[in-house]
Amino acid sequence: MTSEELATYDAFMTQRRAKILERLGEAARTAGRSASEVCVLAVSKTVGVEEVASAWRAGYRTFGENRPQELRRKAEGIAAIPQMSDARLDMIGNLQTNKINQVIGTAHLIHSVSSMHLAEAISKRAVARNAVARVLLEVNVSGEASKSGFSPQQAREALEPVLGLDGLDLQGVMTMAPAHDPGAARAAFSGLRELRDTLRADSGLPLDVLSCGMSDDFGIAVEEGSTLVRLGRIVFDPAYPLDV
Ligand SMILES: *Cc1c(COP(=O)(O)O)cnc(C)c1O
Numbered sequence: 422m423t424s425e426e427l428a429t430y431d432a433f434m435t436q437r438r439a440k441i442l443e444r445l446g447e448a449a450r451t452a453g454r455s456a457s458e459v460c461v462l463a464v465s466k467t468v469g470v471e472e473v474a475s476a477w478r479a480g481y482r483t484f485g486e487n488r489p490q491e492l493r494r495k496a497e498g499i500a501a502i503p504q505m506s507d508a509r510l511d512m513i514g515n516l517q518t519n520k521i522n523q524v525i526g527t528a529h530l531i532h533s534v535s536s537m538h539l540a541e542a543i544s545k546r547a548v549a550r551n552a553v554a555r556v557l558l559e560v561n562v563s564g565e566a567s568k569s570g571f572s573p574q575q576a577r578e579a580l581e582p583v584l585g586l587d588g589l590d591l592q593g594v595m596t597m598a599p600a601h602d603p604g605a606a607r608a609a610f611s612g613l614r615e616l617r618d619t620l621r622a623d624s625g626l627p628l629d630v631l632s633c634g635m636s637d638d639f640g641i642a643v644e645e646g647s648t649l650v651r652l653g654r655i656v657f658d659p660a661y662p663l664d665v
Pocket of ligand 1: 635
């Protein structure tokens with residue numbers, strides 16, 4: 422970007438962030454919650470490091486990527502900008518076992534532990550590197566065939582074995598809601614919260630992180646208890662229709 426384009430993008434980023442926080446605040450108030458309980462993760466998968474730096478200047482501190490290689494590329498870009506040392510980068514997408522090494526030590530939190538097989542593989546790699554990987558279980562609450570993740574029942578069954586794995590720090594659960602169906606999205610978010618409450622009771626652990634809500638439905642997610650919304654288009658895309 423030219424310096425002029427960058428200034429325009431910075432101004433867009435700041436205005437857009439104010440609108441997002443306003444909407445988030447409304448949703449939190451509706452639910453009798455505080456907006457400060459909700460982390461806004463900016464999903465940077467479609468933009469470059471320049472746009473990420475612009476988002477950082479606007480106030481975002483948590484970013485998310487869905488591909489290991491792009492996660493590494495963004496991590497290197499961010500590391501080259503000393504002021505951004507407080508930026509955090511999460512892995513939010515499908516993770517193949519042969520890519521785990523690219524993510525451990527780079528991702529602050531892995532949202533997408535979608536099977537027992539993957540949990541075991543992450544554990545093994547983390548132990549080999551003397552690291553602890555913070556993770557969420559990805560749960561397919563809506564039951565759509567196209568979505569990956571544990572069913573709620575499988576998540577309950579996986580809890581004990583997952584907690585028995587070294588090198589993993591289980592912090593909560595994540596889901597992707599059905600698109601273009603606010604009622605179904607709400608049901609998925611409340612189902613995720615109920616599952617978390619069950620897992621919490623079963624384990625005695627806080628399991629504080631409820632990662633749910635994207636550009637189209639984050640208000641609903643916050644009303645239903647989300648503590649971390651993953652926002653891509655609404656943060657970075659000036660063409661995203663904010664007022665529909
Ligand atoms: C892309 C992506 C998002 C962000 O989606 P938007 O609709 O652009 O907000 C959130 N979560 C995951 C896992 C994604 O891959």
